[in-house]
Amino acid sequence: MIENPAVPSAVLLRVLLSAEDEPLRRAFRDAPGLPRDVVEVMLVHPEQAVRAAVAANPYIDAEQRGRLVHDRRRVVLANLFGYRTHPDGEPRPLPDAAYEAFFAARQWANAAREDQPWDELRLLEAMNRCASMPHRLRQALARHPQPGLRRFAARFVGGLSAEDRAALLTDPDPDVRAEAREVAGDDAEVYAGIDIDWDPENWGHSWVFGSRRVEREAMERVVRGEDCPDHYRSALAGNPHLPPDLVAVLARDEDPYVRDRVSLRPELTEEERAAIDYRVPELTDLDEVAWYPYLARSQSPVDYARSAHPVRRRQAACAPGLPDEVRDGLLADPDPGVRVLTCRHQIGVPAEDLLRAYREFRGRHRWRLTYRPGFPAHGLARFAADPDPAMRELVVLDPQAPAVVVAGLLADPERCVRTTLARHPAVPVERLLTMLDDPELAPYAARNPSLPIEAMHRILDATGVPGRG
Incomplete structure (x- = not known):
């Protein structure tokens, strides 16, 4: 309630x-x-x-x-x-x-x-x-x-300007200088094979192979797959310090996940990227790609948007504040994931594109698209007979939906539709009060803005919340 x-x-x-x-x-x-x-x-x-x-x-x-x-x-x-x-x-x-x-x-x-x-x-x-x-x-x-x-701040010198990093390294406070130098030293440290956990049964040093400097001999061992955890190769595929010749080897790796990671390396040309047998994953969760904007900031999002690689265009779609012409191009992208993520992250998206994205996307957190500025409300009652239950749920957003349409959806065969429409203000008060005794619909009827205040107090009385009167 x-x-x-x-x-x-x-x-x-x-x-x-x-x-x-x-x-x-x-x-x-x-x-x-x-x-x-x-x-x-x-x-x-x-x-x-x-x-x-x-x-x-x-x-x-x-x-x-x-x-x-x-x-x-x-x-x-x-x-x-x-x-x-x-x-x-x-x-x-x-x-x-x-x-x-x-x-x-x-x-x-x-x-x-x-x-x-x-x-x-x-x-x-x-x-x-x-x-x-x-x-x-x-x-x-x-x-x-x-x-x-x-x-x-010295703990995160990688995100600072060269001037600020230099200032911290020469800071008048000895503790600040020590912290900055320790972090800078960690970034410059080269890990040798003797310092690495090679047990194939352990998770080990994936974080090292994913981002740190590693001696070439250790990198070659991982690329060859010699007595080391398999996931070291996928970690190494995204390492910014990986030499070009080893990048080329991993681009032909038998593991498709490794090839996928290599295909997203920022230094590759579009021709080199196209030569890799990579996969384009289906977009299944709007929140799984919440980290895309940070990836897209490592280069110009506009460059990402022009890439032939759909995943890089998805990354661009999540970068905030794209120019209107770039946004509009992504809204017309052939990849559904690009179109949906553009609707999810960009402002000024037309209502018809938002509605299209909602219809196309069938993954988790689909309903969050309806919170985007400009998502249409009027006229959604036309989806009351749509075969997709999630489209029928949209009727709850239409303030002009006829009461007879709402009443029909309260008897929908899909539970998600029935519970969603229990919140529509067109539900008659008498029906709302009876729904409060329905174990399935009661929690949702309690959220209906047409619920009388007296009924709200009775709900609190029934749950033992003191304070009545």
Whole structure:
């Protein structure tokens, strides 16, 4: 019921004031459209579970959530800077002042206690992974007046400019210099075979072969497949330090996954890429490719978009802020994965393209496409008899769907259609009240905006939530 967009503040506050229903409180982290006055109460609630729910809720106004940077509980801060994004795929950044206040306060400096499990490093690493934090602010840590934050920036020198890296290596603070030099030394270190776990039964040093410098003899051993884990070859296929002649060998590897990895190496020409017998995987999960934007930033996304390799074009589709002409070209791409990911990540996509992508994509998190700006709502009742159940579900988004159409879908043979349409405001109140006694439909009827407030209170009464009257 908390997810009901029409639930009034009085009902929500009744739940918040319940001292014994923590699971119900945690549901606030996924509730859309919470009233501002309710959020204000949650921001200062004595229970950290409530404040953590505000911190993690992607629907809440960024200015309100940003005030939690002053929270004294690290679990709240970790939720605030976590990697949850809005269902439309876009991270919601906090105001710049919120990030700056977090760094200035140094709230993480105290040693971790038993009731405060987030130590300084883990919290800062959560901040570093924060997808919504503008990269320019992350880079600014290298020039922060506090040595502790410059030292943290030194752990990620690979993402800094040459000038900032050089400044950290000669920083006036000895701890900052030591950290920067240690990381720089790690990047320059060449791993010898004697330092590597070669046991075929172990996961071993995949991370070394995937990104670090390795002596040639060890690389050749992996390429030949001599007494080493098979997955070392697929890791090595993406290693930026792999010599061209060994790249050519792995491009003909018997393992198709190895060839797939080689085909995406950025230094290859389009002709070299086309000569590899690679596969194009089916797009099965909108969230599986959430890391594509970071790959596409290693070169110009426009270059990726012009590639003949469909997966590289998918990577371009996920890079934010593509020029309109590049976006429009990807929307007309022959690869369905490119078209769907363009709709998922780009702004200004026409409604007909968004609807087409929803119809074409049959993988996980398909419904998230309906959250994209511009997804059509009016006229969706025409899909009430579509053979695809997910298309019939779209009728719930049509505010003008006739009541008779909605009533028919409540008896649909597919459970997903019945439960989805139970949330349509065209369901008569009398029918809604009877659905509250239906074990299948009751949880979804409780989210219907036409549900009377008195019925909402009765639901809380039945679940034992105190506060009535």
